[in-house]
């Protein structure tokens with residue numbers, strides 16, 4: 001017996017079990033139609049006298065990915081989740097959740113409303129609402145602590161992390177884990193408990209177990225959450241909701257959960273985080289200006305890869321490749337470097353394996369001083385020193401040594417990928433794979449294509465990135481690609497602010513309050529001031545003899561601040577030398593302290609250049625640093641270097657610490673209002689006419705002239721704009 005019309009299919013199985021299957025591919029999200037289907041089918045099962053028990057499962061081996069996020073922000077209709085789940089819990093026949101694939105968010109909340117939960121061993125469970133700027137608002141914040149206790153519930157709800165079926169069993173979230181078909185097991189199980197009392201199975205009736213150190217626990221978690229949330233409101237609301245579970249009766253706790261959810265649901269932060277969720281997925285659907293795109297470009301299989309150059313980046317890339325399951329040939333010509341790298345890579349793999357409770361994959365890597373060792377690999381990632389001549393030489397060697405068709409990737413962070421490609425006989429096989437340090441940890445990968453890169457090469461690099469667990473974004477070739485190109489005006493404005501009267505502390509505080517994990521100067525100290533100095537020297541911006549006055553602060557016709565160069569000349573390279581924009585207890589130490597020397601140096605510098613310091617507030621810091629960066633983002637869109645604003649936002653959220661609850665720079669510009677961004681850029685440009693980065697981009701002007709359309713409509717405007725340029 002079967003009813004197939006609705007988005008929840010009803011079948012009677014084993015004679016007496018009502019089986020309800022959610023069917024809303026790909027993740028069986030709880031859309032209005034699915035919720036209606038569940039309400040109807042549960043009612044049907046409960047009113048059928050032959051049915052003794054009910055099993056709820058999801059189609060295609062996937063239980064449920066939660067509420068339908070696409071419905072948020074629309075006029076939501078259909079039966080609400082809370083009464084639907086309450087009705088399941090109140091049922092007088094046992095209802096068993098058969099969990100395969102994922103039970104996330106509303107999906108897990110649905111399962112928590114069931115009387116029993118049986119999970120397949122490969123299933124994953126969690127309440128990730130906090131990552132969407134929300135909280136589990138279908139009873140999750142009230143049932144989970146009653147089931148697993150306050151500390152575990154706080155951990156799961158405030159981090160949004162997923163747990164494996166085995167962990168869920170250990171925590172008490174599920175009753176049984178099986179390696180067999182979870183639906184079959186659940187059907188048999190449901191019959192075995194049919195007729196038994198369900199009184200002890202309704203989680204909402206449980207008393208929440210109270211930890212003895214209740215107040216200290218909540219205070220500690222709240223403090224931790226506020227510190228790591230950096231202004232995000234959802235984690236704080238999650239703690240408040242769990243506290244309600246621990247202190248109030250269920251119905252009152254539910255009222256509090258709904259009240260907190262209402263605040264979050266309508267907040268800009270939730271909108272930003274949900275935008276990030278879809279943007280992260282949208283960047284996988286890449287396209288190139290040539291029209292080549294993800295659906296029509298087939299990646300080549302990659303079984304064996306090589307890494308050339310085992311400095312910091314090369315080591316991280318080697319680890320990331322080995323952890324993906326690939327065979328890796330790691331090449332370093334200097335014996336001492338090779339031995340050191342081998343030890344470092346093995347250490348990283350061992351530590352990673354220990355953390356995940358698995359066996360390290362050391363034997364997947366072979367080390368060699370000889371480039372001939374890479375003859376049979378499918379893909380090479382070059383990570384030698386950032387020098388065009390050296391990289392060109394390496395690429396020529398690679399072309400000679402590798403089997404035909406091997407993909408040649410460069411991990412350059414700024415050099416011209418086209419130029420490098422043009423030095424090889426097969427430029428179509430060359431792409432950039434720009435990893436971020438540490439490469440085995442950071443999620444972002446920029447895949448840089450040139451005009452001659454083949455769509456297959458791009459598809460292969462994108463797919464390899466995905467396999468490595470990276471969020472890969474395809475971008476065009478230009479100086480600094482997307483991320484570092486946008487960083488230039490941001491850094492420049494920060495330097496100018498110091499010249500005009502700000503301190504590193506003031507600038508960093510403004511940026512950290514905005515939500516960056518580190519302000520620009522603390523970040524520079526961490527990554528090393530000498531890196532930018534080297535680039536500026538190569539660009540002939542650094543002048544040895546420092547004159548005074550305005551002319552000393554002009555390069556190539558534009559305003560320039562030599563402050564970073566002057567610090568480097570003093571050997572102040574940041575954390576590694578114990579001195580930079582801040583001072584540190586010793587070289588390598590991480591705790592930044594204010595440095596009186598730096599403040600005197602700034603006073604003396606301003607005096608020497610006739611700069612009269614003025615008072616600068618946080619608002620100006622944010623506007624100048626962030627709007628200059630955003631303006632460059634619009635130029636990148638105009639130039640076709642990024643296909644859409646989502647690409648830029650994903651790069652900034654995953655690679656540059658842009659706070660996720662602010663959606664990314666382009667989304668943020670939309671939230672602030674494009675007209676406002678334009679007006680402030682015009683204002684600052686008038687005040688600083690010698691700073692080209694502050695000149696508002698014509699695409700921004702066009703968007704404003706077109707009534708500042710919402711971000712999902714920018715691509716149409718960009719296309720039109722590009723065709724008229």
Ligand SMILES: CCCCCCCCCCCCC[C@H](O)CC(=O)SCCNC(=O)CCNC(=O)[C@H](O)C(C)(C)COP(=O)(O)OP(=O)(O)OC[C@H]1O[C@@H](n2cnc3c(N)ncnc32)[C@H](O)[C@@H]1OP(=O)(O)O
Pocket residue numbers: 026027029065066067068069070081102104105106107109128129132134135136137138140261262265266278281282
């Ligand atoms: C005055 C106002 C008062 C307001 C009161 C408000 C009341 C509202 C009441 C709401 C109550 C809601 C309660 C509930 O607690 C909230 C939630 O459940 S929020 C959702 C929580 N779930 C998640 O966060 C899971 C998200 N999904 C994933 O993590 C992954 O997709 C996955 C499930 C692990 C699968 O991963 P993959 O196999 O890698 O697949 P993809 O990620 O690529 O996804 C494929 C495809 O599916 C789309 N998708 C995934 N999940 C959802 C979803 N939950 N809703 C909609 N769409 C989803 C995803 O976008 C992909 O599609 P594409 O974007 O590529 O087109």
